[in-house]
Amino acid sequence: DGGITQSPKYLFRKEGQNVTLSCEQNLNHDAMYWYRQDPGQGLRLIYYSQIVNDFQKGDIAEGYSVSREKKESFPLTVTSAQKNPTAFYLCASSIIPRRGEKLFFGSGTQLSVL
């Protein structure tokens, strides 16, 4: 079955540590996105990528980094500069990089700080 796979499901970060969240899709979608979800805050866009080797900052990119070396993969690194990383992280994709396209979501990664 086609879909978006996020791993791990749960992740713990120590102070000063960088951690990487994996997102893989086999839908052959061009665009991929990372959202952060905090309770009562909805979803906020961290980074997005319209094509391989290209990505743009979203609304809350500080303390995060991404790469898009392959079409199917869009990993997110939460750096030590992100002082409040505890949140639920959602990866999404869309068929084409066009505004208004519906998003397909992975099942998320819960990141917590030890």
Add this chain to the structure above:
Amino acid sequence: AQSVTQPDIHITVSEGASLELRCNYSYGATPYLFWYVQSPGQGLQLLLKYFSGDTLVQGIKGFEAEFKRSQSSFNLRKPSVHWSDAAEYFCAVGLSGGGADGLTFGKGTHLIIQP
């Protein structure tokens, strides 16, 4: 910038009763409108979307939504809720035009179903 408002943080409905979840948006032109549902610890699933045409949109799981331009609203409805409908519901807006900066989401409405 566009914005989405879901005025109700929590809604409690009895099983079998009707449901309406409210969504208002702020955008100069007609946006693309979506409703998503999220079960605890899971990703979001698309319920329905509005791009143009008929203002009453049918979705999955018996949901429908009506676009009202004059009220800048896109409320979600279901005539009879089931216990399995308990979840978090998000309204989202997508702009027209070039670029691919995703959707703007409301803060969500948590639906509780009473037996």
